[in-house]
Amino acid sequence: MNHSPLDITIIFTSYGSFRPLNYFFFTLTFIFYLLSVLSNILLMLVIYFESSLHKPMYIFLFNLAVNGLIGSSAIWPKVMENLLSDTQKSSLLACLVQVFWSYFYISSAYTTFSVMAYDRYISICKPLLYHSIMTPRKVKALLTAANIIPLSSISIQVYLTSTLPMCGYTIHNLFCDNLELLKLSCVKSALVSLYGVCMITILIGFPCIIVLLSYAKILTVSLKASKDARKKALSTCSPHLITFINLSLASLFVDIYHRYSSVLPGNACIVMIIDIFVIPPLLHPIIYGIRTQEIRKCFVKTVRKKERFFRIYSAFSLTMKFRLRSGPINVLFNDKIN
Structure with missing residues (x-):
């Protein structure tokens, strides 16, 4: 039966498993969320006010900090509200909005990682041509593509999901997830499934290939360079690789969980989702601030x-x-x- 998104209420069932500790988890979530917001804002302010940091690498890092704020704010305020509520629910419309921003956060992180890897590749492998290749115009184009492509792709995905009729209304998760919403649908749409595969290929697969190829080339060049040059290259690239690998492993596990949820514990997925939406937004400002001299x-x-x-x-x-x-x-x- 079709309903308007304004009429459907989605119930979250994962909160019942730790209801006696809700206030403790609320405090913990609030602390991590506050630290994430403050650290990202601090990193943005340092980059914005220091003219010496107005370089492609730090402009992309500024975008990553903005993306971290979006990811944290898309999830944790609603989670904290549910932790203090007797009933954990959301309208389908609000659920779709949350899906949009959370998926934009993940996909934009991958596209930003890919342009950062490309920037490091040019800087280390073609240092004499760096300024002629990474012009302000090109930096703006890369930054625009890193945000517009995910924005438009996720918008279409959310729209397609919103057109499906719903027969179920409970989600075993802390927040709204597009794959969970598709499971609640009365019909299985081949178009939605095909588009989802294309979106994963474009927004995750393609950026991963760029990152892997860029760092393979960087590693090859670094091994042939002097010890000091190799140390500098690894020091510059290691924060990027650490955060990229962490996000990729957590995203891969969540995707595997949705495919084999019957044989995997539900709490394991919640842990991985926390890793995606807590660790990167909090880790990026700290690790880049410490590792980047x-x-x-x-x-x-x-x-x-x-x-x-x-x-x-x-x-x-x-x-x-x-x-x-x-x-x-x-x-x-x-x-x-x-």
């Missing part, structure tokens, strides 16, 4: 500037208070007023 230096420089400003401001405020309390200044002000 230029960001670390700029961060320390920014903190020192702020400390110096507050010292000067405090000294100025104390001086003005002292002078305003002194007799001659007060007399002078009173004469002017009179």
